[in-house]
Structure formats: structure tokens, C-alpha cells
Amino acid sequence: MNARTGWFGIGMALAGVLVSAYTLWMVFFWVPTEVSMGIVQRIFYIHVPSAWVAFLAFGIVAVSSAVYLWLGDERADIAALSAAEGGIIFTTIVLITGPLWGKIAWNAYWTGEPRLTLTLVLGFIYVGYLMVRNATDTPERGKRFAAVVGIVGALFIPLIHMSVYWFRGLHPDPVILNPEGPTADPEIQTTLYVGLLGFTLLFLGLMALRYSVERAHRTLELREAA
């Protein structure tokens, strides 16, 4: 069962790498340069899919944490851990690509832009989540504490989101998810969708791989203890 999750993860991750590589080809050779923002807009195809994955991962952490507290199922805890570790990588990508774009578009790396601020806060909740997990005397308690941190973080994210938006807004308006339908060029949309697919596959693949490694690790520990 566990080996199958491992192979599934390897397959997904490989598919993710291939689609992401194809996205890179599209970004550099296929998609036309966006008219108003120019060449720097091409970072968008890395930035937006990473942000999507970062928040998807956090959703998985929150739901798995709740399931773990509710049912005490070890597998839910492993899923939450795997999603958190993957999520922190993509959060880092968002926090690198965002300011790089901002430096050219707004002439400042950091402007307190709401979505970027929200991602930074999210990143710190992940850091707390992973720190708590390894800072207890018994692993069982660490899992429970981490789940509490994951759930509380997810419940406060909407409020943090509203407050940082209220504080300041400089980000370009959404070009895909807005009420009047997408306003971006078809080629730009296609590249973004391929990027979203590639990054999601890559994340789910890495998560499945991490999941199977962690399960094997815990099974081994149980056997050694017995």
C-alpha cells in the first residue's frame, strides 16, 4: 500500500516536472510579451501557480489537522506534515518572485502589498507549525500541538486577508478570476493554466513521496520499538 503511494508520488512528481518544463518553454519562447507591463510580466507564470499551491497546501494542512484531532488517524497527521513541508517551499518561491517583480514594476522590493504580506504571514504560520512539531517530549503531543496551530492559523487567515487588504492595495487587479470573465490574452491564459497544472502535479507528487517516506519511517520505528 505504502510502496504504491511512493510510486504514485514519483509518477506525479515526474509529470509535474515535465509540465513545468513545458511551462518554462512557453514562458520563454511561446507566449507574447504583455503590453503594459513588458518582459517582467513573464515571472507571473511562476509566481501565480506557486501562490495557488502555497494556499492549497495550507488548506490540506488545516483539513488534515482537523481530521487528525477528530479521528486520531496517524495518516492524517502524515498528510498534514507532508503538505506543510511542500507548502513552505512554494511560499518561499512566491516571496522571492513577488518582490523581484515589484522591484521593476513598482521600483521597490517590498511595498506592503496585501497578497504578498498575507503569504509572508502564512509562511510564518508554517514555520511555527513545523517548529512546534519537533519541540515536544513525546511525538504524539507534537502532532496534536501542530494540528492545533494548523487549524487556528487557517481560521485566522480570512481575517488577516481582510485586514491587509484594508491596509493597502497596490497589486495589479486579477486578470483571470474577475467577475467579468478573464481579461488576459488567450495565450497568457493558456500559459498560466499549464503552469498551474504543472506546479499542482509537482506539489502533489512531492507530497505523496514525502508521505510514503514518513510512513515507512514511522513503521520502521514501531518495529524497532517492538
Next chain:
Amino acid sequence: MSAQDHDRVADDRAGPGWAAVVMAVAAKDLRIEFRTRARTLTMAGFVVMVGLLFFFSVDRALVRPQDIASGLTWITLILAGLIGVGRTFEIEKADGAMTGLLLTPAPRDAIYLGKVLANFILVYAIVLLTTAVFGLFFQLDYSNHPGALLLLLAAGTLGFVALATLFGALTAETTLGESLLPILLFPLLVPMVIYGAAASSRLLLGRPLSEVEGQVRMLAAFALLAVSVGAVLFGQIVEE
């Protein structure tokens, strides 16, 4: 035994009611504090000294201290609150006091709310001292909306104390101890500082109450969310 089982046991034996447990825990915490005055004195000394350092950190030729005082008040609330709330569960660890408390059939959420109530009273007293000290140092004029300001600070303090008590219980049981508390707590305080500081600066400037209504509502929502989340999840943290 899970938290629900404890509740059932409490019902069966018709012991003290839920509200009585809240009050008893709060009274116990306040009594301990009243006898030693350790947390009150450290927090009070802290806010006076921080106020003095803030006073020296501002170049009065360039910045009007009134303009930044309300933001500094909220930061001081957080830092002084950390000193006070962080100690709550350290005290309980001595002589296995927390274990004794958990062995009673008291519902977990009532224990949590009792601790929140006691911490709220302590931290809010320090917040009042902070406003007095900052008012003196920075020559602030509170006469425009004193009631609204006190209410605003009460909502912020309640939200802060609710989250800090929950995470204080958690970090007290970790190997990193209180040093972990800011990392868990500060990200969640972003809405409190944004709405709280904005509303209090406007009230200090004598702007109409209608201008800050939205922020006050969001701050109340923050406090309510913090208290409910804490009451529900506290049992998961203290469970052996």
C-alpha cells in the same frame, strides 16, 4: 479520558456549574497574582521603561510623537502581555498544579475561559497604565473619545489574551518554552494591530466615531474568534 467524558462526569455529579468553574479558576489565578504581585510589577515596570525608551527614540524635530503614539501603544500591549500571559502556565507547572486542576471534573473550556478572564483583568490594567504613561510622555489628548478608546483597547486586549493563553498553554509544554510563543502568536496579531492602531489614531485625532465603526467591528470579530477557537481547542492541548 476525553474532554467530553469530563463534561459528562461533571453533569452526573451535579458539581459546581460551568460559570462557577470559570469564576473559581479566574479567582484562583488572581489570588495568586495578588499575593506575589510578580507579574503585575514586572509588566508595570516594563511599560514605563518602554515608554521612556520610545520617548527617546523619537526625534521630536522631525516627527510629532502624537502621530506614532497609538501604534506604539499596541506594540507595548503585545510585548507587556507576552510577559504576563507567558507566565500563566509556568506557575501551574510548579508542584503539578495543572495536573491537579485537570484531575477535577471541571470542563476544559471553563478552565480556559477562567484563565482568559484572569489574564484579561491583569493585562487590561497594564493597558490602562500604558495609556496613562504614554499620555504623559507624548502629551496625548484622550478627551475626544475616552469611552470609545477604552472599549477599543478592551476588545484588542481580549483577543490578544485569548490567543496568548491558548498558545501559552502549548508552549509551556514544549522544549523551547516561552521563546516559541511570539512565533506562533505574532502572525495572528496582524489584524489586531492593523484595525486597532488605525482606529485609535483616528480617535486620538478627534475624528468622528462613524469613521472607525468598521475597524471596531473587525476588532470585535477578532476577539470573538480568538475566544471561541481557544475554548474549543484548549482541551486538545492540556490532554495528557
